[in-house]
């Protein structure tokens with residue numbers, strides 16, 4: 165092998181090593197090592213989910229069981245009041261179309277009616 169080829173081989177090895185280090189920063193970055201103390205289990209208490217008073221009776225059971233599957237019922241109670249039936253109908257429709265909530269059309273209508281009745 166001539167010296168020209170050797171230079172090429174050496175350069176290739178250096179470039180390869182740099183590429184490996186660039187791809188795996190952990191190989192040379194001691195500062196990235198996670199200290200063991202931060203891996204300790206953390207316990208916390210979730211706030212208790214309570215049914216809002218507007219939806220706490222039997223007549224709103226369909227809303228509670230359907231609409232609390234993915235998120236808090238506060239998503240409903242924090243909406244502005246007096247928006248009308250269409251607003252609630254569209255909200256329920258958005259849950260179905262955009263977020264994939266498995267709600268039958270008849271249930272969607274019944275839920276919209278209950279929400280319009282309770283929240284205007």
Ligand code: HEC
Nearest residue numbers: 230231233234235239240243255256259263264265266275
């Ligand atoms: C399949 C899961 C799912 C179900 C079931 C569901 N939602 Fe949602 N809902 C979402 C997601 C996702 C968001 C957006 C969350 C965010 O932006 O933080 C949302 C947000 C909302 C909001 C906030 C305003 C908005 O449009 O983003 C309202 C109001 C709401 N949902 C009402 C309802 C009602 C009423 C029902 C029962 C008919 C319901 N949701 C059931 C997934 C769901």
